[in-house]
Amino acid sequence: MRLINMHPGRGGRVLLAALPFVILGIAYLIGSALRLAENPGDKLLPSLDAMGRMIEVMAFTPDRRTGDYLLWTDTAASLLRLWSGLAIATVIALVLGLLNGVLPVARAMLGPFIAFLSMVPPLALLPVLFIVLGLGEVSKIALIVIGVAPILTRDLALTAIALPREQIVKAETLSASSWLVAWRVVLPQVMPRLIDSLRLQLGPAFLFLIAAEAISAEGGLGYRIFLVRRYLSMDIIFPYVLWITLLAVTMDLCLRLLRRRLYPWAEVRP
Amino acid sequence: MTALTIQGLWKEYGAQVVLENVNLTIAPRAFVALVGPSGCGKTTFLRMLLGQERATRGTIVMDGEPLPSEPGPDRGVVYQRYSVFPHMTALQNVMLGPELRAARLTGRLWGAARRKLADEAVALLAEVGLAGAEAKYPAQLSGGMQQRLALAQTLMMRPKLLLLDEPFGALDPGIRTEIHTLMRRLWHEHAMTVVMVTHDMREAFALATRIIAFDRPRNRPEERERYGATITNDIAIWPPRVAGRQTIYDADIDPVQDDLNRFAITAGTTRPTEGSLP
Ligand SMILES: Nc1ncnc2c1ncn2[C@@H]1O[C@H](COP(=O)(O)OP(=O)(O)O)[C@@H](O)[C@H]1O
Ligand SMILES: [Mg+2]
Numbered sequence: 001m002r003l004i005n006m007h008p009g010r011g012g013r014v015l016l017a018a019l020p021f022v023i024l025g026i027a028y029l030i031g032s033a034l035r036l037a038e039n040p041g042d043k044l045l046p047s048l049d050a051m052g053r054m055i056e057v058m059a060f061t062p063d064r065r066t067g068d069y070l071l072w073t074d075t076a077a078s079l080l081r082l083w084s085g086l087a088i089a090t091v092i093a094l095v096l097g098l099l100n101g102v103l104p105v106a107r108a109m110l111g112p113f114i115a116f117l118s119m120v121p122p123l124a125l126l127p128v129l130f131i132v133l134g135l136g137e138v139s140k141i142a143l144i145v146i147g148v149a150p151i152l153t154r155d156l157a158l159t160a161i162a163l164p165r166e167q168i169v170k171a172e173t174l175s176a177s178s179w180l181v182a183w184r185v186v187l188p189q190v191m192p193r194l195i196d197s198l199r200l201q202l203g204p205a206f207l208f209l210i211a212a213e214a215i216s217a218e219g220g221l222g223y224r225i226f227l228v229r230r231y232l233s234m235d236i237i238f239p240y241v242l243w244i245t246l247l248a249v250t251m252d253l254c255l256r257l258l259r260r261r262l263y264p265w266a267e268v269r270p
Numbered sequence: 271m272t273a274l275t276i277q278g279l280w281k282e283y284g285a286q287v288v289l290e291n292v293n294l295t296i297a298p299r300a301f302v303a304l305v306g307p308s309g310c311g312k313t314t315f316l317r318m319l320l321g322q323e324r325a326t327r328g329t330i331v332m333d334g335e336p337l338p339s340e341p342g343p344d345r346g347v348v349y350q351r352y353s354v355f356p357h358m359t360a361l362q363n364v365m366l367g368p369e370l371r372a373a374r375l376t377g378r379l380w381g382a383a384r385r386k387l388a389d390e391a392v393a394l395l396a397e398v399g400l401a402g403a404e405a406k407y408p409a410q411l412s413g414g415m416q417q418r419l420a421l422a423q424t425l426m427m428r429p430k431l432l433l434l435d436e437p438f439g440a441l442d443p444g445i446r447t448e449i450h451t452l453m454r455r456l457w458h459e460h461a462m463t464v465v466m467v468t469h470d471m472r473e474a475f476a477l478a479t480r481i482i483a484f485d486r487p488r489n490r491p492e493e494r495e496r497y498g499a500t501i502t503n504d505i506a507i508w509p510p511r512v513a514g515r516q517t518i519y520d521a522d523i524d525p526v527q528d529d530l531n532r533f534a535i536t537a538g539t540t541r542p543t544e545g546s547l548p
């Protein structure tokens with residue numbers, strides 16, 4: 001049988017999916033054990049025990065100075081920034097993307113401008129943002145918006161433009177105005193794609209968040225990682241990185257379920 | 271009762287002349303089949319009737335008024351593909367037109383008005399043979415069912431002029447025959463004039479009151495760009511079909527029985543037809 005025709009069963013799929021994770025875990029354990037055997041004071045690849053102790057300290061012990069449980073306050077601060085940024089970016093993308101995709105006049109005016117904006121490297125703007133908007137929350141949220149919104153907008157506009165022209169004409173023969181074409185024909189059909197491109201933008205959004213927090217913040221996941229970096233505290237950094245990854249994976253999963261729930265027609269294969 | 275008068279119609283795309291000097295008068299309630307070789311401008315002509323495309327020269331007059339310059343609810347259309355909205359169920363697709371017309375801001379109806387519209391839509395879906403498929407998305411329907419749905423969606427607006435661009439071209443022969451029966455009935459029962467593009471001559475003869483053929487009188491390669499297609503044949507079907515009246519050769523005879531005494535109005539007709547033969 002050809003390889004292209006071999007499909008794993010249910011159990012086989014779980015096994016295959018787990019394999020890379022298991023290999024990575026084992027490789028880490030071996031590497032960590034070897035380094036610690038050579039030098040018990042080694043900080044680069046801490047043992048599971050050491051990381052467990054630090055998770056205990058960060059997540060379940062109140063901070064001596066502030067009385068906060070640091071992992072949770074960091075998570076709350078970061079997620080608030082991230083979600084505010086993503087929400088604002090989504091609203092901008094919906095408005096500008098639809099305008100762009102539905103109205104030729106708007107496309108003529110905004111198309112080139114948005115294409116231009118989307119090429120500005122957001123991180124290069126970070127110092128400007130800090131200077132203009134201050135070191136508080138606004139500048140960090142702004143960075144996420146600037147980084148994510150143009151790409152969401154362009155993707156949405158492209159999806160709208162790619163709808164068959166026949167559908168728009170058909171809606172006109174059903175007495176739709178420009179507004180109703182956008183509201184009842186185009187918007188619902190671009191929403192599944194918007195959710196997908198939001199999923200793809202989770203990675204960049206976290207990148208901008210951590211970059212902003214690394215430079216200036218009172219708390220947050222990125223702030224903590226860059227703070228303990230000075231003490232080479234890999235036993236904190238590794239669990240934090242893992243935690244951030246888990247958060248992103250969960251958000252990705254939730255968006256996927258949301259899409260399936262709200263737009264069942266998009267899952268129907270003809 | 272919608273009459274169309276087309277005079278001196280030309281359509282050019284840049285240097286390419288697609289249609290030249292098309293003159294045509296279409297009687298109210300006619301069923302015109304438009305035939306011609308691929309690429310001769312049939313779709314372009316239909317688009318101009320729809321208001322999606324503007325004529326380079328010439329006029330189209332509908333019921334004494336120049337044709338509006340954009341598509342509207344007085345002219346319905348069914349394409350070969352993309353005629354229904356994939357994100358709506360069959361019922362939602364059929365309800366869409368009246369909803370858009372009534373609710374100019376939200377595009378949705380609620381309460382009693384919605385229930386009344388839904389009842390109408392369900393009845394029309396049954397009329398086109400889609401009873402039971404109300405909750406299905408178009409992707410879950412066969413090609414023939416999708417075209418039936420597209421017809422129902424369009425008919426909800428009671429268009430004066432129905433434009434069809436090879437609507438049944440992608441269907442299997444058996445299914446096509448079935449949908450011809452439906453199409454004939456719909457034309458009899460709804461007060462509309464129909465213009466249908468087709469590449470199937472049998473379909474044209476089976477449905478139309480009149481067949482118009484487009485072709486290029488000059489078709490040498492070096493002439494192609496500079497000369498467009500025009501009407502080369504105009505055939506009235508004999509004996510004449512009259513909307514609302516069934517003629518002998520249109521009665522839908524069960525193919526396995528030859529008893530000509532069993533001629534009757536097609537079973538499944540939901541409205542009484544005026545002046546129909548017994
Ligand atoms: N938007 C357009 N721009 C330029 N040329 C077009 C356009 N639409 C159609 N044409 C040309 O017009 C001619 C007729 O096309 P069409 O009306 O689709 O033919 P048919 O439907 O008879 O097969 C073709 O040669 C096609 O290339
Ligand atoms: Mg065509």
